Amino acid sequence: MNFYDYLSFVYGAVSTIGVSFIAIIVGIPLGLGLALLRWAKVPLLGKCAYVYVSLVRSCPAVTLIMLIYFGLPQFEISLSPLVAAMISFSITATAFNCEIWRSALLSFDRSQYEAAQAFGMNRWIRFRYVLLPQVWRSSIPGLINEMTLLVKNSPAISVIGLLDITRAAQRIGARTYEPIPPLLVGFAIYIVIVMLLIKLQKHLEVRIRSAQEPL
Amino acid sequence: MNLSDFQIIYDERDSVITGIQTTLSLVLVSGLASVLFGLILTPLFFSKVGWVRGSIEWLCSAMRCSPFLLFVYVIYFGLPSYGINFDKYTSGLVAMIVYHSAYMAIIFRSAWVDIPAEILEAGTAYGFRGATLIRRIIGPLLLMRAIPMVGNQWIQIVKDSAYLGIISVFDITAAFNSIQSIYFNPFVCFIVAGLLYWVFCLLIELIVNLVARYARERIA
Numbered sequence: 001m002n003f004y005d006y007l008s009f010v011y012g013a014v015s016t017i018g019v020s021f022i023a024i025i026v027g028i029p030l031g032l033g034l035a036l037l038r039w040a041k042v043p044l045l046g047k048c049a050y051v052y053v054s055l056v057r058s059c060p061a062v063t064l065i066m067l068i069y070f071g072l073p074q075f076e077i078s079l080s081p082l083v084a085a086m087i088s089f090s091i092t093a094t095a096f097n098c099e100i101w102r103s104a105l106l107s108f109d110r111s112q113y114e115a116a117q118a119f120g121m122n123r124w125i126r127f128r129y130v131l132l133p134q135v136w137r138s139s140i141p142g143l144i145n146e147m148t149l150l151v152k153n154s155p156a157i158s159v160i161g162l163l164d165i166t167r168a169a170q171r172i173g174a175r176t177y178e179p180i181p182p183l184l185v186g187f188a189i190y191i192v193i194v195m196l197l198i199k200l201q202k203h204l205e206v207r208i209r210s211a212q213e214p215l
Numbered sequence: 216m217n218l219s220d221f222q223i224i225y226d227e228r229d230s231v232i233t234g235i236q237t238t239l240s241l242v243l244v245s246g247l248a249s250v251l252f253g254l255i256l257t258p259l260f261f262s263k264v265g266w267v268r269g270s271i272e273w274l275c276s277a278m279r280c281s282p283f284l285l286f287v288y289v290i291y292f293g294l295p296s297y298g299i300n301f302d303k304y305t306s307g308l309v310a311m312i313v314y315h316s317a318y319m320a321i322i323f324r325s326a327w328v329d330i331p332a333e334i335l336e337a338g339t340a341y342g343f344r345g346a347t348l349i350r351r352i353i354g355p356l357l358l359m360r361a362i363p364m365v366g367n368q369w370i371q372i373v374k375d376s377a378y379l380g381i382i383s384v385f386d387i388t389a390a391f392n393s394i395q396s397i398y399f400n401p402f403v404c405f406i407v408a409g410l411l412y413w414v415f416c417l418l419i420e421l422i423v424n425l426v427a428r429y430a431r432e433r434i435a
Contacts, residue, residue: 054413054416054417055409055413057370057416058370058373058374058409058412058413058415058416058417059374059409059412059413060373060374060375060376060377060378060388060412061374061377062377062378062380062381062388063377063387063388063405063408063409063412064405064409066388066392066401066405067401067402067405067406067408067409070395070401070402070405071401071402071404071405071406072402073401074400074401074402075402148279151282152281152282152283153282154282155282155283155284155285155378156284156378158284158381159380159381165285166282166284166285166288169285169288170288170292173288173292173293174292178296179288179289179292179293179296180289180293180296183285183288183289183292183293186285187277187280187281187285190280190281190282190285191280194279194280
């Protein structure tokens with residue numbers, strides 16, 4: 001492998017991490033929004049959220065990304081590959097995060113919410129200081145797990161011509177006729193990314209636990 | 216998007232049906248095989264021999280870090296350099312089975328760890344040990360606890376099968392991709408493909424619920 005091969009790994013890593021990162025940033029709040037719609041049993045919207053989650057969760061990343069990138073131009077909406085990848089991964093992340101938030105909301109004790117109401121806290125304060133801290137704490141492992149799933153699904157962006165880590169590895173292998181070494185390098189990069197995410201989880205959990213220590 | 220786009224899909228139903236058959240056979244075979252291999256691998260996590268335990272843990276964490284497509288490339292492009300040649304379909308199938316067996320083993324291990332120690336102790340006290348202990352005491356509890364997670368993994372198998380289109384296995388996604396490249400009706404094509412995957416996953420959920428209910432009735 002020469003210098004340009006390593007450079008293509010760097011490009012691949014940047015687009016893998018970039019696309020996953022955008023999806024995480026978009027998916028966490030939107031997923032929470034959808035989960036709240038279902039938790040509060042908002043009449044029509046709650047049902048819509050349910051159908052959305054069920055549909056998107058069963059759609060393979062490859063199919064969804066092709067739908068966005070090849071399908072939308074039929075409606076005169078042409079997206080660059082990078083934007084299409086970001087949109088499609090955000091759609092998936094939203095659906096998965098909705099389920100994670102929802103299971104945390106289901107285990108949340110509603111009587112606390114009512115107690116806060118009895119103390120005259122308004123809707124925002126109840127959400128921000130009573131509901132969110134507890135739900136966030138129990139969602140962290142699920143959310144981090146979902147982030148590693150996103151990273152593992154990111155090779156799907158290669159079907160619309162983007163260079164990600166896996167594609168970079170495969171292209172180098174096709175040129176040098178030695179497919180295994182570049183694939184191992186790619187694998188090592190994925191291991192580093194996943195390890196960093198697990199470290200983030202540990203860090204967040206420790207921070208929350210220390211914030212909760214009784215005074 | 217108009218009705219004629221759906222008409223085209225109906226006219227091209229032969230390739231759609233081939234795609235469905237390919238995906239279905241991949242999912243069925245690898246779904247069942249990965250549960251079987253997962254069950255075989257799980258006791259190794261609790262082996263008394265250090266290197267057996269170490270290597271199975273290493274193998275499963277490696278699979279957990281690797282994206283499915285990367286593993287497919289290892290099987291499809293990598294193995295031929297060691298003289299092992301599979302065709303597209305077989306290498307896809309082998310990749311699915313090996314990759315998801317590791318995940319199934321992890322699922323069964325976590326279900327195994329969840330089994331209360333008292334039950335195991337009671338089993339040993341009644342004279343069960345070794346294979347009989349696994350078959351009579353651990354096995355049923357393990358399977359029952361693992362059912363929902365196995366269902367999730369099966370849905371993951373359905374979704375991962377779409378990657379095999381990249382090594383030109385003619386699955387559902389590849390079938391619709393070939394139709395849309397001829398007639399330029401991509402939106403409808405991929406929507407229908409997505410709906411087909413949805414039906415697959417709903418069926419899996421249905422089966423999982425039925426099995427879970429059967430298991431609950433048997434145990435109760």
